[in-house]
């Protein structure tokens with residue numbers, strides 16, 4: 001039998017911040033960590049949805065506490081404020097799960113003018129991670145897990161136009177953002193190792209899981225063919241609980257190491273229990289990762 005949520009070690013005394021925790025994989029990740037005793041901080045952009053998720057989690061009386069932090073990854077000012085709130089409230093953090101994501105909307109931009117998927121999925125999470133790392137430094141077994149996707153394998157970084165100001169392609173931009181997620185996770189780990197930091201950075205992808213991601217993508221353009229394609233693929237989709245296992249494994253398994261990437265082991269990485277899996281070729285090239293890091297720092301800073 002493969003690794004399951006029943007294998008998560010005791011999380012009592014640990015504080016875990018999960019982005020996009022009101023829905024899908026984020027909610028299941030919060031549920032599993034809470035069950036094992038962690039205090040879970042749901043970092044969400046909609047206070048109403050966050051409160052509903054909190055009430056749902058609190059229906060199970062056992063386990064850790066649930067807290068809420070406002071976070072809109074499409075606005076770097078909100079990211080800064082969310083990190084400051086966590087610092088003021090807790091002064092420390094054990095686990096950061098960079099889970100929130102948006103897929104294939106019509107072209108939109110963040111408050112700072114970056115293409116929405118690159119901005120939310122990658123730049124917002126990179127800025128959040130950098131702001132929270134100091135809180136993790138002195139904790140036992142601190143980890144950052146960044147959620148990527150099988151879309152990393154077809155993703156390409158558009159070095160000359162990462163914001164897709166020309167010829168926007170909804171899924172091309174999603175692929176870019178998910179490739180950026182795994183490149184960031186691995187480069188962060190390399191940098192932490194070089195500094196002698198105890199913090200580990202890992203990546204995980206869920207295969208394909210039934211969440212709000214695909215319905216939201218379809219609704220954003222109202223394309224009937226796309227809706228039909230997803231309906232035909234539906235039998236392949238696993239539950240959100242199963243989809244959350246790779247990120248839970250990366251976040252909690254004693255055997256998981258910095259720089260690793262987990263995903264489902266069956267059906268070519270679409271379903272099943274978590275296992276180590278290969279990353280997209282660009283993510284295993286240090287020069288490409290460093291290039292993305294420098295570009296992202298410029299975009300976050302400027």
Ligand SMILES: NC(=O)c1ccc[n+]([C@@H]2O[C@H](COP(=O)([O-])OP(=O)(O)OC[C@H]3O[C@@H](n4cnc5c(N)ncnc54)[C@H](OP(=O)(O)O)[C@@H]3O)[C@@H](O)[C@H]2O)c1
Nearest residue numbers: 020023024025072073074099100101149208209211212213
């Ligand atoms: N489901 C899959 O098959 C699949 C496959 C590969 C990768 N993934 C990845 O898994 C992660 C979780 O997605 P999911 O499948 O669980 O989808 P989901 O149910 O749609 O959840 C996405 C979460 O991200 C939040 N979010 C979106 N934009 C945000 C922003 N600007 N600021 C803060 N939070 C924001 C959403 O908040 P709202 O509810 O307010 O919109 C929601 O909580 C994503 O990174 C996605 O790319 C999923």
